[in-house]
Amino acid sequence: xxxxxxxxxxRELGYSNAKVAELSGVPLGTVxxxxxxxxxxPRYATLQALEQVLGEPSSTTGKCFxxxxxxxxxxxxxxxxxxEDYYAFPEDYRIELIDGVIYNMTSPASAHxxxxxxxxxxxxxxITGKHGDCLPMIxxxxxxLDCDDKTMVEPDVIVxxxxxxxxxxxxxxxxxxxxxxxxxxxxxxxxxxxLNKYMNAxxxxxxxxxxxxxxxxxxxxxxxxxxxxxxxxxxxxxxxLDGQCQIDFREMYxxxxxxxxx
Numbered sequence: 001x002x003x004x005x006x007x008x009x010x011r012e013l014g015y016s017n018a019k020v021a022e023l024s025g026v027p028l029g030t031v032x033x034x035x036x037x038x039x040x041x042p043r044y045a046t047l048q049a050l051e052q053v054l055g056e057p058s059s060t061t062g063k064c065f066x067x068x069x070x071x072x073x074x075x076x077x078x079x080x081x082x083x084e085d086y087y088a089f090p091e092d093y094r095i096e097l098i099d100g101v102i103y104n105m106t107s108p109a110s111a112h113x114x115x116x117x118x119x120x121x122x123x124x125x126x127i128t129g130k131h132g133d134c135l136p137m138i139x140x141x142x143x144x145l146d147c148d149d150k151t152m153v154e155p156d157v158i159v160x161x162x163x164x165x166x167x168x169x170x171x172x173x174x175x176x177x178x179x180x181x182x183x184x185x186x187x188x189x190x191x192x193x194x195l196n197k198y199m200n201a202x203x204x205x206x207x208x209x210x211x212x213x214x215x216x217x218x219x220x221x222x223x224x225x226x227x228x229x230x231x232x233x234x235x236x237x238x239x240x241l242d243g244q245c246q247i248d249f250r251e252m253y254x255x256x257x258x259x260x261x262x
Contacts, residue, residue, distance in 0.1 A: 003042075007035060009054040024049040025078030048188065049078050052104065074102060083149040094140075097152045098193055105154070106185040111211040114256045115181050116156040119209075119247055123159060123177075123238070126245040134161040134176065134241070142170035145201045153194065156181050159240065174202040176240045182210045195219070205240045216249065 010020060017035060021028040026049050033039040034050070042050075076085065079100040086097045094105040108116075116138060123136040139156050152170070159177035160166055178198055180190040190208055198206045199221050206219040218228040220239045230236050232253040238245040 003034060003047075006050055006054045010035070013054070015054075020050065020053055023053045023074060025076075025080075026050060049101075052078075052102075078102065081150075083144075083152060086152050094154075096154055096189075097150065098189075098197060100150045103189060106183070108156075108181070109183060109211075111256055111259050112156070112181045112183055114259075115209055115211060115252065116179070118252050118255055119179060120157045122247050123157070123241075123245065126238075126241065127159075130244070132241075133163065134159050135163060135166060137166075137171070137175075143175060144170050144172050145174055145197060147173055151197070153197070155179065161240070174198070176204045177207075177238065178203050178205070179207040179209065182208055182212075205238070207236075214253070 015023075017031045018028055020026070021031045024031075026046055030039070030042070030046060031050075034042050034046070081097055081100050081102050083097065085102070086095070089095055094107070096103045096105060120136055120138040126132075127134050127136055136157070136159050139154055141154065141158065143153050143155060143158065145151050145153050155175070155178045157177075157179040158171065158175035160171055161176045162173070165171055165173040165175075180186070180194065182190055187210075195206065195208075199219070204220075204222050206221065208217040208219075209215075210217075214232040216230040216232075216234070216236055218230065218236065219226040220228070222239065230249065232249045234250070235246045235248050237243050238247065
């Protein structure tokens with residue numbers, strides 16, 4: 001979202017600079033400099049915080065944003081939120097908490113759900129067929145990634161091989177495998193913020209699937225040979241399962257190809 005688009009959206013919402021600062025956690029002086037043009041190249045983290053407040057509603061652009069109905073629950077500066085605040089949101093709100101920052105999540109599109117469901121099914125069939133101990137799980141599932149009170153994520157598909165990490169409330173600690181299906185509202189977060197979070201938390205393997213570009217990005221953190229870029233015509237091996245499980249993306253695409261027809 002460009003600064004000009006943010007300015008337009010700010011006018012539409014009737015927000016003052018002070019209101020934007022309050023909702024985003026960006027200092028008022030910084031907000032004033034950005035919208036006056038004094039600051040031409042704001043930091044990415046600052047733009048991300050502003051976009052959460054000023055992004056268009058998901059029905060029109062699919063952006064990730066903090067809207068008017070969310071605002072009453074956002075009483076702190078972004079970065080200061082904890083699990084106590086996370087659990088204070090109503091259950092029908094889809095949010096993530098990452099390093100004290102609340103991220104709103106839009107409902108996934110059809111392709112998103114079908115891709116995640118297909119891959120979960122392939123993982124489940126392989127693991128149960130081998131009588132393995134690993135547990136494949138599909139969203140919605142809370143993952144307390146860092147075992148602290150500042151982060152709770154909701155990946156699309158995970159595999160957890162240490163069953164002690166699966167408690168009644170959530171998955172407590174890093175899964176072995178994480179898959180995220182990218183969407184316009186989550187792409188930046190999944191490709192930058194969560195990529196680094198998963199790597200540093202101890203996730204062994206991270207897949208990002210871009211349905212629009214028909215691309216799969218594989219990060220095998222254990223072997224530090226990444227990213228491996230594959231397409232929807234490839235067979236892709238799941239490394240954490242000893243290379244014995246392959247996902248046939250050509251078959252997966254045939255399953256959802258009707259969504260790509262004009």
